Amino acid sequence: MESVKQILKGDRLALARLLTKVENEEPSGFEALSALYPHTGGAHRIGITGAPGTGKSSLVNRLALHLRSSGWSEQAKAKSLKIAIVAVDPSSPFTGGAFLGDRIRMRDIFGDPGIFIRSMATRGALGGLARATADMVDVLDAAGFEAIFIETVGAGQAEVDVARMAHTVVVVGAPGLGDDVQAIKAGILEIADILVVNKADLPGAENTLRSLRLVLELASPPDRQPPSEIEETKGEEAAAANWSPPVLPTVATSGDGVAERIQSIHDHYQHLQQSGGLAARERARVRSEMEGLLRESLMEGFLEQQSEGSFESAVESVLNKKKAPRQAVRELVEGKQK
Amino acid sequence: MTEKRLRILIAKPGLDGHDRGAKVIARALRDAGMEVIYTGLRQTPEMIAEAALQEDVNAVGLSILSGAHMALVPRVLELLSKQGQGNVPVLIGGIIPDEDISQLEKLGVKGIFGPGTNTHHVVESVRQAVEAADVAQD
Ligand SMILES: Nc1nc2c(ncn2[C@@H]2O[C@H](COP(=O)(O)OP(=O)(O)OP(=O)(O)O)[C@@H](O)[C@H]2O)c(=O)[nH]1
Ligand SMILES: [Mg+2]
Numbered sequence: 001m002e003s004v005k006q007i008l009k010g011d012r013l014a015l016a017r018l019l020t021k022v023e024n025e026e027p028s029g030f031e032a033l034s035a036l037y038p039h040t041g042g043a044h045r046i047g048i049t050g051a052p053g054t055g056k057s058s059l060v061n062r063l064a065l066h067l068r069s070s071g072w073s074e075q076a077k078a079k080s081l082k083i084a085i086v087a088v089d090p091s092s093p094f095t096g097g098a099f100l101g102d103r104i105r106m107r108d109i110f111g112d113p114g115i116f117i118r119s120m121a122t123r124g125a126l127g128g129l130a131r132a133t134a135d136m137v138d139v140l141d142a143a144g145f146e147a148i149f150i151e152t153v154g155a156g157q158a159e160v161d162v163a164r165m166a167h168t169v170v171v172v173g174a175p176g177l178g179d180d181v182q183a184i185k186a187g188i189l190e191i192a193d194i195l196v197v198n199k200a201d202l203p204g205a206e207n208t209l210r211s212l213r214l215v216l217e218l219a220s221p222p223d224r225q226p227p228s229e230i231e232e233t234k235g236e237e238a239a240a241a242n243w244s245p246p247v248l249p250t251v252a253t254s255g256d257g258v259a260e261r262i263q264s265i266h267d268h269y270q271h272l273q274q275s276g277g278l279a280a281r282e283r284a285r286v287r288s289e290m291e292g293l294l295r296e297s298l299m300e301g302f303l304e305q306q307s308e309g310s311f312e313s314a315v316e317s318v319l320n321k322k323k324a325p326r327q328a329v330r331e332l333v334e335g336k337q338k
Numbered sequence: 339m340t341e342k343r344l345r346i347l348i349a350k351p352g353l354d355g356h357d358r359g360a361k362v363i364a365r366a367l368r369d370a371g372m373e374v375i376y377t378g379l380r381q382t383p384e385m386i387a388e389a390a391l392q393e394d395v396n397a398v399g400l401s402i403l404s405g406a407h408m409a410l411v412p413r414v415l416e417l418l419s420k421q422g423q424g425n426v427p428v429l430i431g432g433i434i435p436d437e438d439i440s441q442l443e444k445l446g447v448k449g450i451f452g453p454g455t456n457t458h459h460v461v462e463s464v465r466q467a468v469e470a471a472d473v474a475q476d
Contacts, residue, residue, distance in 0.1 A: 013422050016394035024342050096343065097368035103389065104378035110385045117392055121343070121373045 004035045007143050012116065015143050019118055022139055023132045033135055036142035043084075043141040043148045044269050047166030049128060049188070052154030054174040055198035057105035058252035060085055060149045063265075064109050066258050067147060072266045084116045084145035086136060088129050090153050091121040098122075102151060116145065127161035128152035134165055134289055163191035164288050167281060168268045170194045170261075173212065175204035189215065192245050194264050200249035200257065213247045243271050306332070344372040344468055347395040349381045351414070352404035359431055359453070360401035366457035367399075367464065383410055387417035390426060396468045397448075402432040407442070415446055425475055427467035431455070 006014035021029030048056045064083050071081060087102035098121035109115045118140075122130045129152055140148055152162050163169050171192035189195070195216070197208050246264050250257035272278040303311060314328040323331070348364045350357045357379055364374045375393045377385070390398050398418070402410060411430060418426055429449035430442065439450050448467040451460055 013391055013394075016392055020345075020394045091373075092368065095369050095371045097371045098343075098373045099364060099368050099376060100373060101376045101378075104376065107378065107381075107385070110377075110388060111382075117389075119375050119393060123343070 001032055001035050004032050007036065007139075008039065010144070015116070015139070016118075018139055019136050022135045023120060023130075025132065033139060036139060039142035040138050041141065043145055044168070045137060045141075045148050045150065045166045046265060047150050047152065047162035047169040048172060049152040049162050049169065049191075050154065050172035051174075054154070054172045055252045056151050056154065056172050057087065057102040059172055059196065059198055059250060060087070060151055061106040061108055062250075062252050062255050062258045063262060064106075064115055064149065066255070066262055068109070068112060068114055070259070070262075072262065080114055081147055082114050082145045083147045083149070084140040085118070085149045085151065086133060086140070087117065087119050087151040088133060088153050089119065089121060091123050093124070096123070116140070122153060129161045129165065133161075137165065160191060164285050167272060167278065168193050168265055170196055170265065172196045172198050173208060174199040175202050175208040193243065193268050194261070195245055195247040196261060197247065197249050198252050201251045201254070205249060209247055209249060216245060216247060242275075243268065243277075302333075344397070344465070345375060345393060345395045346372050346397050346399060346464060347375045347377065347386070347390050347393060348399045348401070349377045349386045349389065350379050350401045351381045351383060351386060351410045352402055352406045353380060354404040355379065357401065359403070362457065363399060363401070363431060363460055366461055370461045370465075372464075383413040383417055386414050387421060390418060390423060391421055395426065396471075397427045397429065397464055399464065400428065400430050402430060402434075405433070407432065407434055408438055411442055411447060412445055425471050427471050429460075429464060429467060431460070
């Protein structure tokens with residue numbers, strides 16, 4: 001396949017065009033992805049999530065800038081990393097249109113040939129990412145990007161998708177949003193490998209840092225048992241359980257604290273590699289992705305076999321209160337409904 | 339299969355400092371169901387072309403108030419075509435003197451809109467320019 005060869009050679013336009021095909025779920029896009037898949041596995045996938053406006057894009061801009069100039073660590077400095085950024089913003093539920101504005105904060109890294117930024121809209125998906133995000137990240141991984149940042153929609157909750165997709169999840173908060181409390185409610189702390197309090201130049205940052213640290217301490221006694229859902233998303237990681245998420249300040253506008261955040265992200269990845277947590281996460285990620293696809297494909301196949309409108313009439317029977325949803329579905333599957 | 343969506347880059351090249359007009363157009367395109375990639379102020383032609391490539395957009399809209407259009411627009415067109423995106427339509431909004439309009443159109447600009455142009459007209463022009471480019475492609 002021509003485009004696959006070009007992408008492996010580093011052709012950026014071919015890459016951009018394939019990303020579009022994959023995003024639109026075109027069969028030719030999936031074919032190319034299958035051909036590329038054996039080349040995946042080289043990337044450190046870093047999720048960046050948090051409430052709207054906390055500075056996720058600004059922080060990604062800084063992290064990428066720093067990584068390009070200094071690498072992950074002093075020793076690895078000489079080698080210049082290829083970095084990809086996938087930034088997701090919400091689609092309007094009414095028009096399907098979207099305003100993708102994360103690039104506004106990434107102008108420092110625009111012209112850098114070692115960085116590839118792709119904006120995408122959620123297109124109706126609810127978990128903070130789009131349906132096609134995982135496939136697009138795979139394409140970028142195969143194309144040789146060694147660090148891939150995935151910026152979620154700033155919903156501030158229910159963003160478990162990114163916990164499944166990323167090796168390292170950075171949750172970004174900011175002072176004065178009261179979002180320390182909201183974060184706890186939303187369960188977002190449980191997905192954090194690293195907590196950043198950005199906008200540390202603003203008043204109240206110390207308070208936010210302190211209360212987040214306190215909450216984390218309460219939530220993680222030495223033998224912390226991860227809640228079952230998280231356990232499922234992150235794999236059986238007795239090993240990863242002894243990683244305690246650092247809570248650290250940054251100022252994304254000036255770059256303060258960015259070098260230290262790079263260090264924590266790097267430390268976390270090394271911890272995952274050494275503890276076996278990385279393999280566990282990869283397994284959990286692939287498993288959950290495949291479960292989702294299986295579900296989707298079974299449903300599609302099933303509905304195709306049904307006589308015209310039988311699903312709709314089952315919906316009708318539930319709306320009319322003749323049947324409970326579970327009963328209606330069972331009868332559909334057993335072929336009993338008329 | 340998800341529906342295809344038009345992806346449009348809206349950029350503001352040049353040094354003048356406000357982007358109200360660009361945002362109005364961005365919002366109108368979004369409300370028409372398009373995905374608008376918005377890059378903000380003070381974009382160089384190189385930045386614009388690079389964003390158009392990475393985002394694989396269907397069209398590029400430039401908002402220019404600085405009067406520097408005769409320097410900026412040909413450069414964007416040149417860069418796009420050099421990188422294999424010569425077929426991506428470029429449209430401009432801003433204050434463009436009559437004598438420059440025909441020259442820009444000759445260079446390949448697919449739409450030029452003065453201040454106060456009805457946004458529906460802009461949206462339709464973008465849609466038609468993308469369709470025409472798709473037809474030319476096939
Ligand atoms: N004072 C201060 N402002 C910041 C800092 N980081 C970001 N900002 C500002 O906060 C605003 C939002 O920043 P973004 O980077 O767009 O935030 P975001 O989380 O990506 O926003 P969404 O993607 O819309 O959720 C911008 O005006 C930034 O300039 C910081 O460290 N200090
Ligand atoms: Mg953002």
